[in-house]
Each structure stands twice: as C-alpha cells, then as structure tokens.
Amino acid sequence: MTTTNISALTNEIRQRIQEARQRVSALHAELPRWELVVWTAGNVSERVYVSETNKPSNDDVFVIKPSGVNYENLTPDSMVVCNLNGDLLEGNYSPSSDTAAHAYVYRNMPEVGGVVHTHSTYATAWAARGEEIPCVLTMMADEFGGPIPVGPFAIIGDNSIGRGIVETLRKSRSPAVLMQNHGPFTIGKDAKAAVKAAVMVEEVARTVQIARQDGEIIPIPQESIDRLYDRYQNVYGQ
C-alpha cells in the first residue's frame, strides 16, 4: 500500500515533510558548489517516514527536486513530494526526470533515506568506460569500503535505472554506483549523507584518473580496506 493522499497524514508527518523540503532544497546548492553539475543536471531526494515509529515502509513519501528548475531558483516550496510509486502527491511542478529511479531505490532499500544523482565529470567518464574505480586510496576504503561499482546501461523512463542501482549496490558496500554511459547515483541514511557520497565519488574518480595517467596505481590489500572502512564508519568524527 502506498500513500496517495497527503492531506490524510497527521500534522506531525506533514511537519516532517516541511522540514525535509527545507533540507532537500538547501542541499541542492551543494551540487554546483562542489562542481558536480552543469545547468540542472542533478537531483537530490530524501525519504520521509510516515510511521509514528519512524520505521521505513512502502507508505513513506519522498521530497525531490522539480524537473529542470535552476538551482538558484529552488526553494522549499518548489520541491515536490512523491509516494514510493513515484506518483506526485504535492507540488506545483513536475518531479525530477529520475523520480522513478529514486522511488525504486526507496521501495527496495528501506535502509536508504537519501538519493542523489549527478553527471559529475570524472565519475561520469568512468561510467562512460563502464569501468569500476579500483580501491587504491585510503579515502576510498573509508567512504566506499572497496571499489566503486558500475551498474548496467539503462534508459530513463521506467524502472530499469532503479533496478540497476539496487542490484549493483546490494552486492557492494559502496554508497555510489556508476551507471554505465550515464553517471553516478549515490545513497545514504539521509540526503546529506548521499550528497557527501556524491562529492566523494567525484573526488576519488578525479584522483585515480590522474594517478593512473602517470604510472601503475597500487591496490590496497583487502584486509587493510576492511580495517580502514570499519574505523571510518564506526570511529571517525565526533
């Protein structure tokens, strides 16, 4: 069962949606800030739990960017709200072109709270080659837990992109997947985490690309990757 009528939700849930509108609108400014997009070629979304217990379900909704609206014109009110079928529930604009992909990820990965898609240059260059980014940097072991995988070529318009994202990420610790011939999609516990992964995937794509132009890159042993990933995911930060 999916949510079909936002006005039937409780005031608390509607407040959660309003707060998510503010976060998602603000996070879109990070895409041009970190040079991850040109024009409007990227989008951010965040899941909103509709259960009182804050547990994910297929009744959840998500807030996503309106299609083709310039980042400087985005506001909390211009964001749109969709259910996990990708149906528009609330908003004055058409949802992002990638709404079906975001919805598919939320339906099939309940642990995911945020999804980002960009066409950032270096990550998209790896996607154009259909080549995964090998884990040769400690930053990659920290953030991605191994190589950054490639997902299948899929054309926008149905569930094929979303299916490719989910099938690929289920086999990896990475919060990023390079969809072949298209570009990176990233996930996180919330939209901010997914935006961070989008920034980091572009950074390591650039570094590894540059490194291998001038010589052999050196893989990190799996045991070290596991130790680095465990530390970063469980100890790093405050």
Ligand SMILES: O=C(CO)[C@@H](O)[C@@H](O)COP(=O)(O)O
């Ligand atoms: O790559 C594509 C379309 O092919 C989209 O991700 C990109 O143009 C962003 O579209 P939206 O403005 O989110 O509809």
